[in-house]
Amino acid sequence: MTGDQYLSSEDSALLRKALSGRSGDSCLEIGAGNGGNLVQLSKGFRTVVGTDLVRPSMEDWKDVGADFVLADGASCMRSASFDLVAFNPPYLRAEVDDRTVDGGSELEVPKKFLKDALRTVKRRGEVVFMLDDEAATEEFRSICSGAGFGLRRLTSERVFFEELSVFSAKS
Numbered sequence: 001m002t003g004d005q006y007l008s009s010e011d012s013a014l015l016r017k018a019l020s021g022r023s024g025d026s027c028l029e030i031g032a033g034n035g036g037n038l039v040q041l042s043k044g045f046r047t048v049v050g051t052d053l054v055r056p057s058m059e060d061w062k063d064v065g066a067d068f069v070l071a072d073g074a075s076c077m078r079s080a081s082f083d084l085v086a087f088n089p090p091y092l093r094a095e096v097d098d099r100t101v102d103g104g105s106e107l108e109v110p111k112k113f114l115k116d117a118l119r120t121v122k123r124r125g126e127v128v129f130m131l132d133d134e135a136a137t138e139e140f141r142s143i144c145s146g147a148g149f150g151l152r153r154l155t156s157e158r159v160f161f162e163e164l165s166v167f168s169a170k171s
Contacts (some may be wrong), residue, residue, distance in 0.1 A: 010159040015088045015130045016040045018154050018166040022128070024083030028120060030074050030113050031087050035061035042066050045084065051076075074116035085117040088130040107135055114140060118147040118169065126170050128154070133163035144169045 016037055023044030029037050032050025035058050042048045042064035050061065051071040061068060069076060074085070089110040110131060117127040127149070131140065137151075144151040149169040156165040 010157070011088055011130055011164050012036060014155065014157050014159075014164055015086065015128070015166055018128055019084075019086055022084055022126070024125075026082045027084040027086065028074060028077060028082045028117075029086045030116055031089055032056065032061075032068065033088070034058045035066070035068065037086060037088070038066040038068070039064050041084075041086070049077075049082075073112055074120045077116075077120045079119050080122050081120050083122055083125045084128065085121045085125070086128045087113045087117060089113045107139075110135065111139070111143060114143055114169075115147075118144065118149060123148075123171055126168055128166060128168050130164060130166055133165070137167075140167070 012033070019037060019040055021044065025045065026047040027041050027045040027049070029041065029050045032038055032052045033056065035050060035056035038048050038050045038061035042061075048064070048066040050056075050066060050068045051074055052068075053070070053072060055070060056068065110129075114127070114129065117129065121127050131137070141151045149171050151167055151169050154166045154168050156163055
């Protein structure tokens with residue numbers, strides 16, 4: 001398996017821009033990668049936690065007081081714990097041996113992240129996440145609806161060969 005750590009790119013920048021200005025008591029980033037979004041989130045949240053399968057090589061997140069947990073998704077987090085849950089999952093329907101970009105043939109990884117996020121966000125909280133244009137948005141809308149959340153697109157941007165979109169799920 002290659003790609004142990006995801007390096008920040010245009011998709012991370014788009015998500016970071018969408019997260020800018022959000023605030024509250026606590027937030028979680030599932031699949032925090034290099035930790036860059038944790039730095040952004042620390043500007044508006046008192047408690048900032050990131051999870052990933054590998055520890056970030058950058059350590060800026062430590063300087064701002066964020067916490068990091070080695071974990072698969074948010075399986076180790078309590079239900080209804082966070083005001084905001086964000087994620088930029090491996091979202092490509094790639095059949096490559098790189099877990100940083102391979103979302104699975106049926107996008108199993110982004111769906112798992114979404115289910116974890118909907119479980120760990122507070123009832124009046126928000127889930128903010130990234131998908132590309134290959135994702136079947138209606139499947140993600142259905143998962144949100146089943147948990148009592150509505151889904152809307154916040155912003156989109158064309159990057160290289162794909163259209164990237166940031167979505168918000170709220171109850």
